[in-house]
Amino acid sequence: MAGKTYSLRHRLIGILVVVVGVLWISSGVMAYRTAHHEADEVFDAQLVQVAETLVTLATLSEVEHVAHEMAEHSMRYDLPLRYQVWSKDDGKIRLLLRSPDAPRQPMVSHTGFSQQKDGKGTLWRYYGYAEEEHGYFVVVGQNHSSREEVATELALHLLLPMIVGLPLMALGVWWAVGRALSPLQATATTVGNMSPDALEPVARDTRLPSEIEPLVGAINRLLVRIHDAMENERRFTADAAHELRTPLAALKVQAQVAARTADEQARRRALDQVGAAVDRMTHLVEQLLTLARLQPEAAAGECSPVDLAVVAERVCAEIAPAILARQQELDLDARSTKVCGNPVWLEVLVRNLVDNAMRYTPAGGHIQVNVSVVMGRATVAVIDDGPGMVEAERQSLTARFARGSGAQGESEGVGLGLSIVQRVVSLHGGELEFTDGLEREGGCGLAVVVRLPVVREAP
16 A cells, blocks of 8 residues: 655654654753742741741740731631641740641651652642751641642743744745745646756756755756657657668568569679678668667676687687688687676677678778777777778767668678677776778778776686
8 A cells, every 4th residue: 555645844844843842841841840840948947937937936925916916817817838846845845836727746856858658649849947946846837739830830831932933934834835846846847847849958947046046956966867868769760760761671672672583693692682682681670689688778787707818719609601601811819818708698789780890891901800908908809901990980980770871782781790799888888989900902801909907817
C-alpha cells in the first residue's frame, strides 16, 4: 500500500509544532518547579516570622490578646496556618496558645522544618522554634496544598503568553513558509509544463532559496543531457532510415530485374547484386545493434584484465581469409599489453579497426596492426596505405554514418565502425587519435591509434 505524501510546508509546520511543544512542556515543568521553590522559600520565611512573633508576644505577656485576635480572624478568614505555643516551667510543659484547628497534643517536638500528615491525611509543613531564655517552644504549620495552589497559579501566569502565542506563531510560520516556497512551487509548475519536444532550462528565480538552487542547476544539467540524447537519437534514427532505404531500394530493383529478365547471365548478375545488398544490410544492422548496446545507459559489463595482444591475434586470425581474398597484406606486431575492461567490447573495438582498414584499403594494399605500451599507455594502432584523408575530414570520422570523401562509392562500409570504436574507447576511459598512415604513391594512408589505461601488475 502506498504511503501518504506530505508537502514541505506540512513537514516544517509539524517539526515546528513538535519542537515548540517540547520546549513549551519543558518550560512549563521548569516554571512550575521554579514557582514551587520560590513559594516554599516565601512561605517558609512566613512560618519563621510568625513563630518569632508569637515568641515575642509570649515574652511580653500578650498571649491572651493574641489568642483573642487570632480567634476573630479565624472566624472571618480561613487562615491556612495552625500554631501552638508551649511553655516549659519547673520541668512541666503546658500549652499557652493554639489556633482553633490545632490539636492539644504537640504537632512536632523538634526544631526546624518538617512535613507530616495529620489525622485526616492532609500534608502539613511545620516549623518548630525553641526560645531557651524563657522556655517557650512554638510550632507553626501550614497546609501544603496552599503552596501548590500558589505555585500552579504562578506557573500558569508564566505560561499563559506562550499558550496564546503558540497558535499565532504557527499561523505566522505557515504564512512565512508558504511565501518562501512560492518560487519553488513556480519552478515545479514550470518543469511540469515542459514538453518533451522543447526542453528549455529552468529560469532561475532570484527569490529561490539558496538551498534549492543546486537542485535547479542539477535539473538544468539533466535537461541538457536529455536534450542532447534526444537530438542524437533523432539524428541516428533519420540517418539509419536513410542508410537502410538505399540498399532496400537497390535490393528491390535487382530482384525485379532478376524476375523479369530472360537472359541467364543477366539474372545471375542481378542475383549477385541482391546477395551483395543483403550482405551490406546485414552488416549495417549488426553495426546498428552494436552501437545501440554501447549507449551510455547500457552496462559495459564487468571489468577484468584483458590482454590486447591476445585479442588482436584472435581478430586477425578471424579476418585473415577476407584480407587474403582482397589480395591485401596484414602484419601483426603484438606485445603482451593488459588493460582493465570488457573483453567483448575490446574485441569489437579491434575488429572494427581492422575491418575498417580492410574495407577502405584497395586490393594489393598493406595493413599493420601494432599492440604495445607507449609512454605508460596501452596502445593499439591500425595503419593502412589506403586513400587516407585530409586533417579537416579526420575530425568528423567518429560521427555516425560518416565516411571519408575519397571512399564514397569505393567501399561497402556504412560509416559506423569508428563511431563504435569511439564509444568503446570512451567506456574504457581511453583516447582515440587519427594520424598519417603508411606512405604510398601520391600521399599516405590513415592510422587509427587507441590509447587505454594499462593494468599495473603487482611486483
